[in-house]
Structure formats: C-alpha cells, structure tokens
Amino acid sequence: MDDLKTRLVRVNRNSTGNAIVVTTRSEQVASIMETSAYYRHPLNLLSEDECWSIMKERAFGNGETSISVDMEGIEKEIAKKCKGVPLAAKVLGGTMGGFKMDKEAWLSIMNGNVSNSSDNKDNVESILKLSFDHLPPLLKSCFAYCSIFPKDFYIVKEELVKLWMAEGFLVSSSQDEGNKYFNALLQNSFLQDVKRDECENSRWCKMHDLVHDLALSFTKSETLTLENCATEIVFDESWKLKRSRTLNLKGANIEEFPSSIGKLKHLRYLDVSWTKIEVLPESIIELYNLQTLKFLWCNSLKQVPRNKMCNLISLRHIEFSYDHHMPSMVGQLTCLETLPLFVVGSDRGGSIQELECLNQLRGSLRIKHLEVLRDKEEAMKSNLRGRTKIKALKFMWSDGRELNSNDEEVLAGLEPHPNIETIVITNYLGRKFPSWLLMKKIPSGGDSFVALDNLKELILWDYKILGGLTRLRDLIIGGFSEELDSFSYLKSIQDLPSLKFLVIHEDVGGRIKSLPDQLQCFTALTGLDTLNICDFNGMEALPEWLGNLSSLKSLGFWDCKNLKYLPSATAMQRLSKLTKLLFLVVPFFEKIEPKEVALSGPRFLISLI
Structure with a gap:
C-alpha cells in the first residue's frame, strides 16, 4: 500500500488536470483504461500474518483476543487457506466469529475441503462454499x-x-x-x-x-423476474401465480389490476408502486396472509377500498404517498410495523388515537393536518411516547392558517420516546417549543426525568427558538423573513455544541440582499464542518466574516443565482481546513476559472464543483 500511495502522490504532483483511479480484476479492462503501463499497480497477495489480522478483526472486532493454548496454531492453518486473498480472509474470519472460541468448529473449518488450485478465483469460490456450509x-x-x-x-x-x-x-x-x-x-x-x-x-x-x-x-427456478419490460403486462390464465408469495410490479406498464388478485391466497408481498392503475380492487381485502402492501406514487389511483383494508389482519407494512389513499380504521391493523404516513381527521384519515393501538410501529412516521387536533390532551392520545421503535417523526401542519392557532399545545402533547433520532416540523405557528424538544429536563412519572439524548437531526421551518439540543448533529432551517429581527433566534445556535452539518434557506423570493450579521453566531460552532447556503437569490457578495468559520471543511452555495463575489483572499485563507467549495446553479461562478478560486482560497482546497 505504501508503494501505491507513493504512485498516487506522484500522479497528483505531475498532473495539471484531474486523475482517475480505476480498480479491476481484469487485465483486459486495465489495458483499455490505462493511459500508461507505468501507472498500473498490481496488488500483491497478502501474507499469512496479514490474512490472520483481517480474520481476527472480522471474528472478534478491534479488541485484543487471546487464543487458548489448545487452539494455538489452528488459526494459522486456516489463514493459509486464504492464499493471500482479502475476500477469502474476510469470509473465513466472519465464519470463525460465528463460533467464537469453539475448537471443534474451528477444526471443522481447518479440515474443510478448499481448492488448492493456482487460480485464486477457484480458491475463493471453495472458501465461500465452505463458509456457506457452516451457515444455519x-x-x-x-x-x-x-x-x-x-x-x-x-x-x-x-x-x-x-x-x-x-x-x-x-x-x-x-x-x-x-x-x-x-x-x-x-x-x-x-x-x-x-x-x-x-x-x-x-x-x-x-x-x-x-x-x-x-x-x-x-437458487432453484422459483422466481420469475422481468427487467426492462417495455410492453404492457397482461394478466390472464398464463400467469401461474396461485401459490406465489411475492408479486413485485413496481414500475410495470399496467393500467388495470385484475379483481382476481384475491385468489392469490398465499400472497404475502405485493408492490404496485409507480404504476398507472386507477383502481385497487376490493378483492385485495381477501389476501388474509398479506404482510406487505405498497402502492407508492400511483398518481392515477382514484379508488382504494379504504374502509375495508382493516380486514388485512396479517399486514405488517403498508406504504402509500397520498392522503386520500390512507386506510380507515388503521388502528385495527395491530401488527403494523411500517406506516410512513398518517393523516389526521375523520374526513381524511383517522383519529390520532388510532396510533395508540399500533405498538409495533418502527422507522419513520409522518403525521399530517395536525391543525385538526383541539388541544394537548387530544394530541397525547397518540401515545407517541410509547412508540419506542420509531426513529424519525415529521409533524406537519397545513399552511395558510391564522396565527392564533393552538400549535404550541398540540406539539406539547406529541412528545416522542427519548430514543427518537430525527424530528421534522413544518408550518408550525407557535411562538415557542415545548420543554421536551428543548432538551430541558422535565418530570416523568415521579422523580425520573427524560431528555432527547439521541436526537441527531432536526429540521424546522419558520420558527423562533433554538438552544439546549446538546446532541444535535444536523440542522436544516428555513422560512426566513426579510425583516432582520426574525434572525434574532439564531444566536441560540451557539448552544448546539455537537452541530456539524448546517443548511440555511431563504424563503422570501430573493428579497434578502446579503447574509445578515446575525449569522456571525455560526463562528461559535467550533465543530461545524459543513455549511450550505441555499436560495439566497438576492445576494450578490459574501461577507468577510465568512472567513472566521475556521472549522469548515465544506462550503456550498445552492441556487444563489445573483452571487458574484467571494470574500477577499485574506478571508478565504483563514478557512484553512476547507477542502470542498461548491457552487450549484450559481451562473456567475460558471465563468470563473477553478485556479482563480483556488488562488484566493485555502491552501488545501481539493474540490471545486
């Protein structure tokens, strides 16, 4: 590897443009792609000690593990079987790790039949087969x-x-x-x-x-796979599907789904996403063994048996994209683990209390039309605090509402479990956030306290207060007003010590002409390594204080159509850690030579997009 690093450094120093590194196992591919045989670097086989090092790491992790006296030497014999091939070492190490320090199992691997061919491919294939044989x-x-x-x-x-x-x-x-x-x-x-x-x-x-x-x-011939099927699929008696467990028609060119789907009593997985079907037939409710049902982005779908889908008693995963596709009485589907979208309201979806019955929900959940809820007490009926496997929540209110809303009460009642990792809040009109979101310790059932210690990502739009989110790593903010006073809450960003990734959006059609001085609070974020500034279409020049963000490694400007001027060379040189500078949909910067930016920028800038 040291020789390879030396070659790469030499290429970097001698080249005036870019260099591309291609890896391949094929000599023919190497001869086609290389510009000079001088730059070809054939990798040597690993030594037995190097193979054992890989195997040990795969088997026991990075911790040091001593091998008992009666097992000494076995590992070396197994390492010899790798013939210096890293993949073989990784596979055998993983197999050994499954048996920990079981001597009989290790001896079985050592004595296993492995090819002794001079062809490394044959050796690897026999090792793969040996490891497969040891799987449950x-x-x-x-x-x-x-x-x-x-x-x-x-x-x-x-x-x-x-x-x-x-x-x-x-x-x-x-x-x-x-x-x-x-x-x-x-x-x-x-x-x-x-x-x-x-x-x-x-x-x-x-x-x-x-x-x-x-x-x-x-694999036996038990799967029918159609790829790149441009012609329309026709369902007729030629489809021998009666005992099928899986039917994946995602993206298929179909406009009609047959009512005979109800005859597939063994079906457990059905995906009709991205199709042009207009009706999901009512016979689908006869699929009592169905575990997964997906009809994402079916733009033409107008009829869904919403009121009867609660009969799918085995359903564990249901995925759809539009409000009017949500099943009624979803709370009766008590086995549900996946429900990405819940629409509040009897005329749209269901009562928020139905979520209380879905104890197995996991992953991400988006809750829409929260303005329907009356108060904190009604919101608490969702019992999100008890949904311990949900990792991401998105709270959505409708836009175009009056300011005298009850959003603060409702959000206070939607407290999630402390394990939550991502929270997104949109169109929230409250003037403050509840204690649970601000990480303030609050009583919970006596003397115990809770806090969102695992929250890593928070996305908020049109809000006023931040601070106290000590574990927060990623933050996307937007919905700014053209009045500079609306930026006052940004001062609380300095109370986010773990923040590494920050995106800010302007949302008033280019009426903000420069980055407000209030944003200088970002300089207090000593761990911030990525900053993306988006949609500031009225901004022409970047401020000098941008050079004070000395921890930045990546700085990006997205869709800033009138941006013309960087900070001075002196300011840019202070960004000593910056390795990536991005300008996307910034027309004026398309005319600037990369070397011009590099000369005015930090010494170690390696990527300009």
Whole structure:
C-alpha cells in the first residue's frame, strides 16, 4: 500500500488536470483504461500474518483476543487457506466469529475441503462454499434468495427483510429477526459495501460478484423476474401465480389490476408502486396472509377500498404517498410495523388515537393536518411516547392558517420516546417549543426525568427558538423573513455544541440582499464542518466574516443565482481546513476559472464543483 500511495502522490504532483483511479480484476479492462503501463499497480497477495489480522478483526472486532493454548496454531492453518486473498480472509474470519472460541468448529473449518488450485478465483469460490456450509439452514435460504438481484445492485435492507419475511425464512416474521439475519450475512462478508444513513443505520448493501455467483448456484427456478419490460403486462390464465408469495410490479406498464388478485391466497408481498392503475380492487381485502402492501406514487389511483383494508389482519407494512389513499380504521391493523404516513381527521384519515393501538410501529412516521387536533390532551392520545421503535417523526401542519392557532399545545402533547433520532416540523405557528424538544429536563412519572439524548437531526421551518439540543448533529432551517429581527433566534445556535452539518434557506423570493450579521453566531460552532447556503437569490457578495468559520471543511452555495463575489483572499485563507467549495446553479461562478478560486482560497482546497 505504501508503494501505491507513493504512485498516487506522484500522479497528483505531475498532473495539471484531474486523475482517475480505476480498480479491476481484469487485465483486459486495465489495458483499455490505462493511459500508461507505468501507472498500473498490481496488488500483491497478502501474507499469512496479514490474512490472520483481517480474520481476527472480522471474528472478534478491534479488541485484543487471546487464543487458548489448545487452539494455538489452528488459526494459522486456516489463514493459509486464504492464499493471500482479502475476500477469502474476510469470509473465513466472519465464519470463525460465528463460533467464537469453539475448537471443534474451528477444526471443522481447518479440515474443510478448499481448492488448492493456482487460480485464486477457484480458491475463493471453495472458501465461500465452505463458509456457506457452516451457515444455519434458514440463513442459507436468506443468502441464496439474494441472487434474485442483479450483480453490482444496491439492495435496500428493509425491502430485503420484507421479502425474506414473505418467503417464510424468518421464524417470527419480525423486522428485528430480519435485521439479525442481515447482520449475520454482513459479518460473514456475504453482504458488503454497506451504505448508512446519517444516524449510522444500515440502509443499502451489495454482493461481491463471486458471492453472487455462489448464491445463484443454490437458487432453484422459483422466481420469475422481468427487467426492462417495455410492453404492457397482461394478466390472464398464463400467469401461474396461485401459490406465489411475492408479486413485485413496481414500475410495470399496467393500467388495470385484475379483481382476481384475491385468489392469490398465499400472497404475502405485493408492490404496485409507480404504476398507472386507477383502481385497487376490493378483492385485495381477501389476501388474509398479506404482510406487505405498497402502492407508492400511483398518481392515477382514484379508488382504494379504504374502509375495508382493516380486514388485512396479517399486514405488517403498508406504504402509500397520498392522503386520500390512507386506510380507515388503521388502528385495527395491530401488527403494523411500517406506516410512513398518517393523516389526521375523520374526513381524511383517522383519529390520532388510532396510533395508540399500533405498538409495533418502527422507522419513520409522518403525521399530517395536525391543525385538526383541539388541544394537548387530544394530541397525547397518540401515545407517541410509547412508540419506542420509531426513529424519525415529521409533524406537519397545513399552511395558510391564522396565527392564533393552538400549535404550541398540540406539539406539547406529541412528545416522542427519548430514543427518537430525527424530528421534522413544518408550518408550525407557535411562538415557542415545548420543554421536551428543548432538551430541558422535565418530570416523568415521579422523580425520573427524560431528555432527547439521541436526537441527531432536526429540521424546522419558520420558527423562533433554538438552544439546549446538546446532541444535535444536523440542522436544516428555513422560512426566513426579510425583516432582520426574525434572525434574532439564531444566536441560540451557539448552544448546539455537537452541530456539524448546517443548511440555511431563504424563503422570501430573493428579497434578502446579503447574509445578515446575525449569522456571525455560526463562528461559535467550533465543530461545524459543513455549511450550505441555499436560495439566497438576492445576494450578490459574501461577507468577510465568512472567513472566521475556521472549522469548515465544506462550503456550498445552492441556487444563489445573483452571487458574484467571494470574500477577499485574506478571508478565504483563514478557512484553512476547507477542502470542498461548491457552487450549484450559481451562473456567475460558471465563468470563473477553478485556479482563480483556488488562488484566493485555502491552501488545501481539493474540490471545486
């Protein structure tokens, strides 16, 4: 690796433009892509000690683990099987970790049949097969099922778990059990390249090509997959679907959904999102085994059996996009784990009290039309405090309302569980926020106290007060008035010691001509590393005090159409940690040469977009 770093530094110093690093296992691809054979860097195989180092980290984490005397030497013999290939080391390490310090299991791995071929691909494939053989039976089925996705495809974790559930691979049919299976495959390196959200939750993953080949080799012909199907799909007797558990028609070119769907008694997963269907047939309520129902962004969908969908007693996940698609009496679906949207009001959706019955809700929940609620007492009937698995909440009031609203009372009654990680509030007309949101310790059932210690992301629009959110990491604010007095609350931002990511939006059509001096309070945020300024279309020049944000690593300007002038070179040089400067939809900056910005900017600026 040191040799590779040296080559990359040399390329960077000798090049006047950009350099692209391409990785490949194919000699043919390397010969096509390279500009000079001098820059090709073939990676050497790892030593046995290096393989064991990878295996140990996968098996036991970063902590030091001593091996008992009677097991010494086994790990070295297993490391030899890797033949210096990192993927093989990761897979074997994950397998060993599943058995911890079980000597018999380690000996089984050591004595397992692994190819001794000179071809590294054959060796890796035999190691993958060996690790697969040590998986529990249900986990083998979950792994093999992943072959339905194309190679190099980002798999959505939540959808994968729902599909496993539909196929009966999860004993308890719960998201928690599916998460355990997912983590087990990740630990064994059968899944990799995990992408996480801002709260460090796993969201997407991939399979290595060789791992995908192994999964495909175990898959029987039980799945019908249509990709890039441009012609209209016609449902007729040729569809042998009566015993199907999963039907995914997302994005299919269909306008009519047959009423015969009710005959698919074994169906557990149905997705008709992004289709042109106009009617969701009433016969769908006969699918008593259905666990997942998705009809997202069905713009043409006009008829939904809202009043009868409460009969889907096995339903755990329902996803839709529009208010008029929300089922009535949703509180009767007591198994629900996923309900991204709840619409308040008898004429729109349901009573807020129905949420009290949904004890299994998890993930994110958006609650709309909160202006319908009368007071704090009615809002408290939602019992959001008891929904311990919900990680993200979005509270939405309708716009165009009068200022003398009861928003403060209602928000006070919508207190979430302390585990909440993200809160979004829109069109809130209250003059202050409740104690639970401001992190002030408040009594709870006697002498105990609660606080939102896990809150990492807060998005607010048109509000007045901040402060006390000691764990808050990401903040997006907007809805500013052209009156500078409306920025006075920004002074409380300096009481957000953990803030790293900040976005500010102007929302009055370009009438604010410059960044107000009140924003200088940002300089107190010593941990702030990303600042994005958006939609300030009336602003022509950036202020000198911007150079005082010395902790910034990334500074972005989005849709600031009249921005013409940077701060002085002296001010820009004070941004010593800045590595990324972004101008998106800023017409005047399209005419500026990158080197001109670099000369006036910090020494280590490496990215200008």
